Amino acid sequence: MSENSVTVMFFAMLREQRGASEAQVTLEGPETVGALYARLFPPGAAGALPVAFAVNHAYVEAERLLVAGDEVAFIPPLGGG
Amino acid sequence: MLEAAGLRVGLQAEPIDLLAGRDWAACPGAGAVLSFEGTTRDGPPGERVLRLEYEAYAAMAEPVLLALATEAKARWGLERALVLHRTGAVAVGEVSVLVVVAAAHRREAYAASAWLMDRLKAEAPIWKRELTEQGAAWRANAGAPPEELG
Numbered sequence: 001m002s003e004n005s006v007t008v009m010f011f012a013m014l015r016e017q018r019g020a021s022e023a024q025v026t027l028e029g030p031e032t033v034g035a036l037y038a039r040l041f042p043p044g045a046a047g048a049l050p051v052a053f054a055v056n057h058a059y060v061e062a063e064r065l066l067v068a069g070d071e072v073a074f075i076p077p078l079g080g081g
Numbered sequence: 082m083l084e085a086a087g088l089r090v091g092l093q094a095e096p097i098d099l100l101a102g103r104d105w106a107a108c109p110g111a112g113a114v115l116s117f118e119g120t121t122r123d124g125p126p127g128e129r130v131l132r133l134e135y136e137a138y139a140a141m142a143e144p145v146l147l148a149l150a151t152e153a154k155a156r157w158g159l160e161r162a163l164v165l166h167r168t169g170a171v172a173v174g175e176v177s178v179l180v181v182v183a184a185a186h187r188r189e190a191y192a193a194s195a196w197l198m199d200r201l202k203a204e205a206p207i208w209k210r211e212l213t214e215q216g217a218a219w220r221a222n223a224g225a226p227p228e229e230l231g
Contacts, residue, residue, distance in 0.1 A: 011136060011206070012136055012219050013219050015136075054138075057144055059204075073138055073141065073206070075138075075206050076208065076221075077219075077221030077222070078202065078203065078204075078205065078206065078207060078208065078222055079135075079208045079209030079210075079221055080137075080166060080202055080207030080209070080222070081177070081198060081201060081202040081207075081222060
């Protein structure tokens with residue numbers, strides 16, 4: 001694991017697209033959670049979804065800056081209930 | 082499973098024990114104990130549902146459910162609140178979610194139960210994949226309802 005990496009969790013259709021439920025990703029300088037999502041799931045690409053963002057198990061805005069060691073999750077449209 | 086004073090929430094792969102949930106919630110201060118069961122629904126002919134598969138971000142979903150139960154307890158003065166949600170495969174007709182609230186009076190119980198289900202569907206990181214005769218698809222909930230409900 002790099003010193004400047006975060007753990008990214010993938011769920012539902014995003015997990016299927018990635019073929020993995022989590023990954024270690026090295027941050028590219030100061031990077032927001034929204035920018036990280038756009039980097040991993042480029043807008044316009046097949047399957048790019050509107051998602052919500054969570055860092056360390058709490059919802060955050062897309063502008064939230066990530067720091068090494070964060071647990072990041074992209075939250076696709078929910079289906080609980 | 083997470084617990085706090087008068088609160089119990091959890092995710093579980095095994096079937097939900099409805100009576101155990103109700104018995105946990107019943108208490109001397111409650112004049113109303115209300116159980117809501119969300120059950121998996123079949124589709125029309127040609128789109129028969131074989132089963133649903135729920136996936137959860139457990140490390141976040143349980144704290145989210147506990148936060149919602151905490152807010153409901155404070156807002157409606159509940160005696161008890163319990164929220165249990167299934168994960169993994171759930172057959173048609175089975176209970177996928179159980180919400181039990183105990184309150185002094187029924188109006189608070191109805192309002193809190195409805196609010197808890199609305200917020201759960203909008204906030205708990207849980208996903209549903211529907212396997213039908215036609216294939217499999219992820220099913221999203223409708224948009225979040227207005228916050229003033231209840």
